[in-house]
Amino acid sequence: MASMRDIKRRKGxxxxxxxxxKAMKLVSTVKLQKAKSRAEQSNPYFNYMYQTVTSMLARxxxxxxxxxxxxxxxxxxVITIASNRGLAGGYNSNIVKLVTDSGITKEEARIYxxxxxxxxxxxxxxxxxxxxxxxxxxxxxxGDADLICKEVLEAFTKGEIGEIYLAYTHFKNTVSxxxxxxxxxxxxxxxxxxxxxxxxxxxxxxxxxxxALDLIIPKYMTSLFYGALVxxxxxxxxxxxxxxxxxxxxxxxxxxxxxxxxxxxxxxxxTQELTEIIAGAEAIS
Numbered sequence: 001m002a003s004m005r006d007i008k009r010r011k012g013x014x015x016x017x018x019x020x021x022k023a024m025k026l027v028s029t030v031k032l033q034k035a036k037s038r039a040e041q042s043n044p045y046f047n048y049m050y051q052t053v054t055s056m057l058a059r060x061x062x063x064x065x066x067x068x069x070x071x072x073x074x075x076x077x078v079i080t081i082a083s084n085r086g087l088a089g090g091y092n093s094n095i096v097k098l099v100t101d102s103g104i105t106k107e108e109a110r111i112y113x114x115x116x117x118x119x120x121x122x123x124x125x126x127x128x129x130x131x132x133x134x135x136x137x138x139x140x141x142x143g144d145a146d147l148i149c150k151e152v153l154e155a156f157t158k159g160e161i162g163e164i165y166l167a168y169t170h171f172k173n174t175v176s177x178x179x180x181x182x183x184x185x186x187x188x189x190x191x192x193x194x195x196x197x198x199x200x201x202x203x204x205x206x207x208x209x210x211x212a213l214d215l216i217i218p219k220y221m222t223s224l225f226y227g228a229l230v231x232x233x234x235x236x237x238x239x240x241x242x243x244x245x246x247x248x249x250x251x252x253x254x255x256x257x258x259x260x261x262x263x264x265x266x267x268x269x270x271t272q273e274l275t276e277i278i279a280g281a282e283a284i285s
Contacts, residue, residue: 004265028237053187075162078165084138106143112130133148145189164221166184175238
């Protein structure tokens with residue numbers, strides 16, 4: 001059995017850790033409120049952007065445009081959004097697992113990474129990291145999303161990559177976050193929507209469909225990417241808040257258990273001392 005000194009030292013260490021987890025939970029809670037509000041405000045726009053563009057293309061008939069056709073390259077770009085910091089439960093590991101289980105092989109994948117934790121894990125698994133934009137996740141802006149999308153689109157139009165995917169964590173609510181893999185290019189739309197399309201009422205483009213899509217598709221892609229960044233920030237803080245809350249509760253249980261063990265050890269020590277005193281007194285008498 002551990003001595004009273006060992007138990008006291010262990011208890012003090014856990015109490016110190018608990019203070020840290022409490023502080024981190026409070027910080028994550030404050031950050032979550034701001035990130036959650038931002039995600040909820042922007043989410044309808046990005047949903048409608050996705051629905052509008054896919055609906056428009058479904059009603060455009062057969063069009064020959066680079067953004068609507070897979071490139072000749074077998075390489076697939078995966079824009080991966082994770083975190084620069086740990087202590088967020090399974091947040092980062094879930095994104096890494098999403099990429100590794102996606103069916104995209106290491107030889108095919110070109111990773112455009114946001115989040116140093118995911119980069120470390122993917123590099124250990126043998127994935128090629130083409131570009132690192134990890135600083136963006138600290139305070140993402142629409143301009144950051146636009147810049148990254150332009151670079152990825154340039155690689156797509158040059159034929160360096162044939163498909164573009166986005167791996168991020170969808171923010172449902174404070175306690176629910178869903179790792180999501182979305183195909184950005186070539187754009188795909190629901191077959192059900194194609195069946196509902198009236199072939200006599202097709203989409204008209206002015207001045208022409210090629211110029212229109214050259215403007216619409218990059219805007220569509222940037223909007224979805226920025227929406228993913230905003231949701232990822234909210235998901236990260238939500239995951240960290242839950243992890244720190246769980247750690248704080250676990251520390252409380254351990255402290256209670258150690259307090260009980262310390263009291264038992266103390267009571268045993270007192271009992272032993274009394275026994276020794278009584279035995280000594282009897283020996284003298």
